[in-house]
Amino acid sequence: xxxxxxxxxxxxxxxxxxxxxxxxxxxxxxxxxxxxxxxxxxxxxxxxxxxxxxxxxxxxxxxxxxxxxxxxxxxxxxxxxxxxxxxxxxxxxxxxxxxxxxxxxxxxxxxxxxxxxxxxxxxxxxxxxxxxxxxxxxxxxxxxxxxxxxxxxxxxxxxxxxxxxxxxxxxxxxxxxxxxxxxxxxxxxxxxxxxxxxxxxxxxxxxxxxxxxxxxxxxxxxxxxxxxxxxxxxxxxxxxxxxxxxxxxxxxxxxxxxxxxxxxxxxxxxxxxxxxxxxxxxxxxxxxxxxxxxxxxxxxxxxxxxxxxxxxxxxxxxxxxxxxxxxxxxxxxxxxxxxxxxxxxxxxxxxxxxxxxxxxxxxxxxxxxxxxxxxxxxxxxxxxxxxxxxxxxxxxxxxxxxxxxxxxxxxxxxxxxxxxxxxxxxxxxxxxxxxxxxxxxxxxxxxxxxxxxxxxxxxxxxxxxxxxxxxxxxxxxxxxxxxxxxxxxxxxxxxxxxxxxxxxxxxxxxxxxxxxxxxxxxxxxxxxxxxxxxxxxxxxxxxxxxxxxxxxxxxxxxxxxxxxxxxxxxxxxxxxxxxxxxxxxxxxxxxxxxxxxxxxxxxxxxxxxxxxxxxxxxxxxxxxxxxxxxxxxxxxxxxxxxxxxxxxxxxxxxxxxxxxxxxxxxxxxxxxxxxxxxxxxxxxxxxxxxxxxxxxxxxxxxxxxxxxxxxxxxxxxxxxxxxxxxxxxxxxxxxxxxxxxxxxxxxxxxxxxxxxxxxxxxxxxxxxxxxxxxxxxxxxxxxxxxxxxxxxxxxxxxxxxxxxxxxxxxxxxxxxxxxxxxxxxxxxxxxxxxxxxxxxxxxxxxxxxxxxxxxxxxxxxxxxxxxxxxxxxxxxxxxxxxxxxxxxxxxxxxxxxxxxxxxxxxxxxxxxxxxxxxxxxxxxxxx
Numbered sequence: 001x002x003x004x005x006x007x008x009x010x011x012x013x014x015x016x017x018x019x020x021x022x023x024x025x026x027x028x029x030x031x032x033x034x035x036x037x038x039x040x041x042x043x044x045x046x047x048x049x050x051x052x053x054x055x056x057x058x059x060x061x062x063x064x065x066x067x068x069x070x071x072x073x074x075x076x077x078x079x080x081x082x083x084x085x086x087x088x089x090x091x092x093x094x095x096x097x098x099x100x101x102x103x104x105x106x107x108x109x110x111x112x113x114x115x116x117x118x119x120x121x122x123x124x125x126x127x128x129x130x131x132x133x134x135x136x137x138x139x140x141x142x143x144x145x146x147x148x149x150x151x152x153x154x155x156x157x158x159x160x161x162x163x164x165x166x167x168x169x170x171x172x173x174x175x176x177x178x179x180x181x182x183x184x185x186x187x188x189x190x191x192x193x194x195x196x197x198x199x200x201x202x203x204x205x206x207x208x209x210x211x212x213x214x215x216x217x218x219x220x221x222x223x224x225x226x227x228x229x230x231x232x233x234x235x236x237x238x239x240x241x242x243x244x245x246x247x248x249x250x251x252x253x254x255x256x257x258x259x260x261x262x263x264x265x266x267x268x269x270x271x272x273x274x275x276x277x278x279x280x281x282x283x284x285x286x287x288x289x290x291x292x293x294x295x296x297x298x299x300x301x302x303x304x305x306x307x308x309x310x311x312x313x314x315x316x317x318x319x320x321x322x323x324x325x326x327x328x329x330x331x332x333x334x335x336x337x338x339x340x341x342x343x344x345x346x347x348x349x350x351x352x353x354x355x356x357x358x359x360x361x362x363x364x365x366x367x368x369x370x371x372x373x374x375x376x377x378x379x380x381x382x383x384x385x386x387x388x389x390x391x392x393x394x395x396x397x398x399x400x401x402x403x404x405x406x407x408x409x410x411x412x413x414x415x416x417x418x419x420x421x422x423x424x425x426x427x428x429x430x431x432x433x434x435x436x437x438x439x440x441x442x443x444x445x446x447x448x449x450x451x452x453x454x455x456x457x458x459x460x461x462x463x464x465x466x467x468x469x470x471x472x473x474x475x476x477x478x479x480x481x482x483x484x485x486x487x488x489x490x491x492x493x494x495x496x497x498x499x500x501x502x503x504x505x506x507x508x509x510x511x512x513x514x515x516x517x518x519x520x521x522x523x524x525x526x527x528x529x530x531x532x533x534x535x536x537x538x539x540x541x542x543x544x545x546x547x548x549x550x551x552x553x554x555x556x557x558x559x560x561x562x563x564x565x566x567x568x569x570x571x572x573x574x575x576x577x578x579x580x581x582x583x584x585x586x587x588x589x590x591x592x593x594x595x596x597x598x599x600x601x602x603x604x605x606x607x608x609x610x611x612x613x614x615x616x617x618x619x620x621x622x623x624x625x626x627x628x629x630x631x632x633x634x635x636x637x638x639x640x641x642x643x644x645x646x647x648x649x650x651x652x653x654x655x656x657x658x659x660x661x662x663x664x665x666x667x668x669x670x671x672x673x674x675x676x677x678x679x680x681x682x683x684x685x686x687x688x689x690x691x692x693x694x695x696x697x698x699x700x701x702x703x704x705x706x707x708x709x710x711x712x713x714x715x716x717x718x719x720x721x722x723x724x725x726x727x728x729x730x731x732x733x734x735x736x737x738x739x740x741x742x743x744x745x746x747x748x749x750x751x752x753x754x755x756x757x758x759x760x761x762x763x764x765x766x767x768x769x770x771x772x773x774x775x776x777x778x779x780x781x782x783x784x785x786x787x788x789x790x791x792x793x794x795x796x797x798x799x800x801x802x803x804x805x806x807x808x809x810x811x812x813x814x815x816x817x818x819x820x821x822x823x824x825x826x827x828x829x830x831x832x833x834x835x836x837x838x839x840x841x842x843x844x845x846x847x848x849x850x851x852x853x854x855x856x857x858x859x860x861x862x863x864x865x866x867x868x869x870x871x872x873x874x875x876x877x878x879x880x881x882x883x884x885x886x887x888x889x890x891x892x893x894x895x896x897x898x899x900x901x902x903x904x905x906x907x908x909x910x911x912x913x914x915x916x917x918x919x920x921x922x923x924x925x926x927x
Contacts (some may be wrong), residue, residue, distance in 0.1 A: 001153035003302050020087040025912035026142055029349040030095070033130035033201070036210035036300050036352040038102065040138060043092040047101065047441040048079045051094075054101040060123050065159045066121045081847065082106070089116075091142050095131055098295070099350045102126045105135030107143055107151065120162065130201060132165040137198060139917040140188040145910060147681070154257045170194030174808050189677075190917050192668060199454070201426050202919045209354050210429035213301035213421070214363055214411065216275035216278040218247035219373065220267055220299070222290055223280030224258045232280030232306055233259060234375055237361060242364070242372035242379055247272065268297045276301045278362075278373060284308040284340045287358065295342040295351020302348065303373060304357030307392070308415060309341045340874075341799065345419050349921070359416030366409055367435070374414070382730045383408010384437035385519055388426045390415055394470070394508075398442055402510040406634025407519055410435050420921070424448060427455045431462075433887060440515045442468040442508075449493055450809050450831060450915035455499040457663040460501030461781045464659035467492065467502045468511045485806040492829040495845070499830060499838065501663035503655050513648060514655030517616060517641040523659050524614045530555035530582035534569050538588045538620065538646065545650035546586065551657065555582050565592075567599040573604050577611040584614045586653050588646050591621035598632040598639070605640045614656060615640040618649035664841050669833030670871045672714065677879055680712040684882045687907045698884040698906040706905045709743045713872045715902050720789035724773040730765045732788040739763050739791050746784035750902055751797075751817065751890055761791060792901055795894030796851055796861050799872055802832075809913045810877035816848040817890045832874030839867045839874075852893065861893040869898055884908040 027041040043051075055063070055074050065073050074914055084091050085106075092106035097423025102123040107116040109644055122131045140151070155162050157620075163182060167173050170193035171186040219239065223232030239248060249270045250261040257263060264270050267277060279288050279293045287309075291302055337470055341358070341379070348355045356363065362374025366382035375392070380403050387402060387409055389395030395414035402409060410433075413426050415445045423441055430436045439459065459465050486493070497504060505511040533539035540556020544551050555576060569589060576585060585608070591597060601617060617640045619629060626644060633639040642802040643649040683705060690798060691699040701709065707717040721732040722745060733740045742759045743750050749757030756778045759771040768788075775786060797817035805811050808831060815827040830838055843849055843866060854860035869891065877883060884906040892899045 021821050023087050023142070026093065026138065028138065028918065029345075030134050030919060031202070031205040031209055031921050032126075032134075032352075033128070033205050033208065035205065035212045035354070036097075036129075036361070037209075037349050037350055037354055038131075039096045039133070039349045040093055041089060041096070043078075043083050043085060043094050043104070043106075045083050045528065047094060048083045050099065050101045051083060051104070052079060054121075056121065057123065058121070061077055062121070062124055064691075065156055066119070068156065071273050073640060088146050091139065091146070093135060093138055095135065096350070097126075098350055103131040103135060103329060105132075105139050107139055107148065109146075109148060114147060115152055115763050116143055116148045116150070118151040118187070119151050120165070127161070130205065132162065133169060133201060134919055136165060136169055141916060141918040143188055147685070149187060149189070149678075151186055151188055151828075154181045155184060157182055161844075165479075168197065170197035195917070198917060198919060203431065203455075205919070206425050207432065210303075210421070210425050213276060213303075213354060213356060214365065214413070214429065215369070215371075216246060216301065218249070218272060218274050218405065219244070219276045219278065220249040220264075220270055220274045221252050221278045221280065222251045222267065223278075223282075224250050224252055224261075224263075225260065225792040226255065230280070231375070232278065234377075235278055235280060235305065235373060238372040238374060238377065242370045244371050245369060246275075249274065251277075262849065266297075267294050267299065267766055270297070270784070274299045274491075276303060276373070278305070280305055282306060282308060283360075284344070288340070288344050289355060291344060291355065292347050292351060295348065295353045300353055302353055302355050302357075303360060303362060304344075304416070305360050305362060305375060305392075306357070307359045309344065309358040309419070318390070324424055326616075339560055341417065341419050342446045348420060350735070353422040356413070357416040358419060361389070361395045361414035361416070363411070363413040364409075365411045369428070370861040373414070375524070376412075380409040380412070381406060383410060383519065384435060385409050385515055386426075386433070386436045386439045387412045387428045388415065388423055389413075389442040390418055390423070392686045393417065393838055394442045394444060394468075397508045397709050398440070398468075398511070401508040404442075405512045405516045405517050407512065418447070422447065424451050424455055427452075427465075429458055431455070436463065438464050438466065438515055440466045440468075440511055442470075444470060446493065448914040449496065449807060450913075453496055453831065454915065456497070456500040459750065460659075460663050464523060465502045466505060466511055466514050466518070466655070466659070467497065468505050468508065469497075485672045486803055487803065488811060488829070489825070492813075492848060496808065496811075499664040499841065501661065503658045505655065510651060510655070513641070513643070514659075517614070517656050518659055520637060520639075520641055521600045521608075521614045521656070524583045524656055525612055525912050526583035527552050527657050527659075527660065528554045528581065528583045529653065529657075530576050531558050531588075532569075532576055532585060533558040533588040533590075535590045537837055538590050538618075542586060542588045542618070542646040544652065545647045549650050549654040551650065551654060558588075566595065566597060568605055570600055570607075574607050575609055575617075577613040577615075577811065582613060584616070584653050584656065586616050586618070586646075586649050586650065588618040589620070591619055591625060593621065593625065596628070597621075597625075598629055601640055601642070602631070602636070605638055608640065614653070616643070616649045616653045616656075617641065618643045620644070664838050668835060669874075670839070670870070672836050672875065674714040675872070675875065676712045677723070680709060680876065680880060683709050683712070684880055688882055688909060691907075696908070698908040701905045701907065703903075708902050708905060709876075709905060710900070713876045715869065715872055715900060717903050718790050718792055720787045722785045722787045723772075724785065726769045729768055729772050729786065729788050733762070736788060736790045741789045741791055742768065742775060743787055743789060743921075744782060744784050745787050746779075746782045749779065749782060749784070755888075775865075789901070790890045793894040793897070794898040795892040795898065797890035797892050797901075798852075798866070800873055800888040800891055802873055802883065804877070804881060804884050804908075804911060806911065807914065809915060810874075810881070812842065812870065812874050812877065814842050816851065820848060821846070830874075832878045834871060834874045836867065836871075839870050842870065843867065853873045859895050862895060862897055863893075865898045866893050870898075881910040881913060882907050 030040050089109040094101050095103040103478050105120045107118045109116045120132050166184050173186040176183045193231045221232050222234045224236050250258050251267050252263040253265045277299045279287050279290045364372040364374050372379050382499040391399050531542050533542050633642045678703050687699055708718050723729040723732050739761045744757040762768045799815050799817050803811050810832050812830050813827050815821045826846045827850050828842050830842040850860045887904045
């Protein structure tokens with residue numbers, strides 16, 4: 001694809017125009033469509049030699065398609081022009097595998113316009129791996145950041161591959177034919193289709209990478225020693241005992257034979273390709289060197305069980321750079337001594353290797369082609385549950401829990417410190433696996449919560465996703481988990497996870513109870529619950545647990561005098577299930593220590609399946625009989641889930657019902673008319689330019705600029721004027737019109753009439769002068785000015801906030817205004833963009849929102865106008881990553897509309913969002 005236009009008003013061949021600072025946040029590790037990895041970063045003058053090598057290695061045909069001429073090599077002038085860029089009007093990105101450039105993409109702004117000419121060149125050896133589409137995503141993101149709105153390109157008609165890159169990206173592409181070339185032009189603003197294309201390509205690439213890692217045709221184990229209990233020796237033994245049917249090699253330098261295997265001194269000496277290398281070395285530095293050696297030998301997946309990296313995750317996870325260990329060392333100001341874990345990731349990405357770990361317990365798979373590449377001594381029972389954990393300790397607890405319950409496992413993966421492969425990758429892998437009925441995860445930390453919830457939202461529409469979040473009050477991560485810190489409380493992420501449809505649990509026991517119930521019986525068809533007990537006392541306990549769990553009980557047979565004869569219990573259950581009035585039955589039985597109950601429970605389970613009813617059972621009996629029932633339950637999928645107390649039985653039933661709720665909202669976010677995004681960007685960029693150097697503290701907008709920013713999104717701030725004295729106040733009131741409000745501009749006092757910060761319904765100038773004097777006297781402790789504002793119609797005051805969180809990205813918060821909200825923390829959170837259902841759920845989240853629906857005989861507030869306002873704030877937060885925070889406090893919601901009384905906005909340099917409109921791999925500080 002050639003560049004024939006007079007593109008670029010910035011640095012020419014000599015690079016004389018002023019350049020922007022090196023954009024380190026554009027660096028990223030990317031997944032290729034074949035499952036391998038590469039590194040992407042802005043080009044630098046020092047890349048000239050590598051660029052020349054890349055160019056001369058291309059075929060004559062490829063060079064002609066790019067430059068419309070043979071051009072066997074680049075002239076010194078061309079090399080300077082291509083490598084010396086200003087990172088603003090002339091931008092170039094390169095993709096590296098090892099030290100070699102394998103693709104180049106660039107755009108040059110057309111002088112005096114918001115258009116730029118875009119061009120790509122991909123190495124012949126890397127064609128068909130999706131590099132062109134990834135480069136287009138990253139160039140479009142960089143261009144939007146620099147104020148470019150449209151890409152144009154000249155493409156030779158025979159270059160169908162490049163034309164397809166544009167047309168398949170989901171943008172609205174216009175094509176014309178001019179002077180022998182195809183002229184392509186399109187707006188780079190994201191569309192619903194472009195978002196869907198990015199998500200689907202990301203899913204395919206990451207799923208393929210996991211498929212290659214978890215289903216290797218050949219494995220090499222490094223770190224096996226003569227000690228039987230060495231980590232490498234144990235994993236090797238477990239691979240053999242599971243009956244692995246692929247090629248198995250041992251790499252060791254100090255022995256010719258180990259555990260019956262001839263050894264190879266280097267990974268490069270292993271005959272044939274190696275799909276997976278298990279590096280069980282003790283020292284972190286040795287592991288890094290081994291990863292580099294594996295990459296050079298063509299290995300594309302590595303398992304690292306060592307814990308040697310646990311204490312070495314470097315600081316700076318919140319720096320916003322997604323370079324994952326930093327080939328940003330090329331850039332000015334890069335960290336000089338990255339942590340060992342980041343060095344590991346950098347080395348792996350440099351060689352195109354994916355890493356599971358460090359600190360991974362390994363992975364295993366049951367079934368026909370079983371594999372146990374883990375520290376777990378034996379395979380669990382085969383089944384339909386996919387299980388994943390992070391730390392080795394909690395992963396082992398999960399496996400122990402499912403084994404004790406007899407739950408069948410399809411695959412298990414421990415991602416350890418998840419320096420590279422994360423739980424997101426496992427979800428991508430299992431999304432299309434038809435053998436997986438239930439997915440269960442332990443979630444100790446999250447580096448990319450937005451991406452997790454996006455993937456979870458897709459999965460929970462098809463199968464249950466049960467998540468263990470260990471209890472805690474903070475978002476602190478375990479040692480070795482290099483994550484961005486969040487400014488939000490833990491419950492904000494919990495609410496976001498709930499909106500994605502996951503089933504939350506707080507312990508391994510709770511997770512295994514819920515997974516067992518779902519795996520045995522599936523998701524209930526509805527939420528109608530029936531209760532059945534054979535004694536009144538047990539029934540009361542059952543009802544109390546159901547009410548505490550919030551179950552919708554429609555049939556309550558807990559007081560039926562069934563006695564202890566199992567036949568009466570069976571008849572009562574059959575009558576309850578057969579009527580079609582319930583979806584779940586929780587049965588509590590006091591055992592009379594007579595005949596064995598297992599046969600009776602099996603018959604009731606068959607009845608439940610025939611009636612499409614889910615059955616959860618509690619049996620109160622002695623220890624020996626309960627253990628006998630447990631053994632019968634573990635050994636048969638025909639038995640119902642069994643629990644020793646009503647509370648545990650109800651908890652399992654509640655988990656099943658939670659899986660039924662699924663994700664909130666659909667795929668398409670709500671849109672609104674009357675939004676001027678370009679005007680909003682101009683306001684934000686003007687304020688950021690005035691804030692000084694990059695990295696400066698957030699800049700607060702004044703009321704006039706805040707109001708102007710809100711207007712660009714169709715939001716109107718009630719007029720107000722800051723006044724200096726009583727005469728000024730009277731003049732302002734005359735312009736605004738009586739009655740007016742007089743309020744302090746102090747953020748603490750501006751909405752607090754109880755603290756003397758607000759006087760309302762002032763009818764005339766005389767009363768205004770009295771109010772001004774009184775407030776000056778009463779608020780002498782505050783130096784803040786006073787302001788005169790128009791009166792709003794009466795209504796219910798609420799608060800709408802947005803914040804750009806380092807971990808979650810843009811987050812909306814909604815609450816009612818007042819001390820009760822602040823003291824009780826009655827706030828609901830959501831991630832934009834939102835659809836109509838998600839907005840309604842957000843507004844209904846706080847317990848105090850019942851006032852909006854009409855309370856104590858009062859009329860209901862105008863929910864439709866409030867929902868519209870929240871959607872517009874969400875769109876603003878999503879569109880403007882520079883919007884550091886926005887607080888609308890209060891918004892008064894009346895019977896016929898809502899009024900924004902106060903607003904505060906802060907802007908800052910745009911962060912590198914963890915889940916932006918460009919595909920990146922997870923890694924330290926980014927996932």
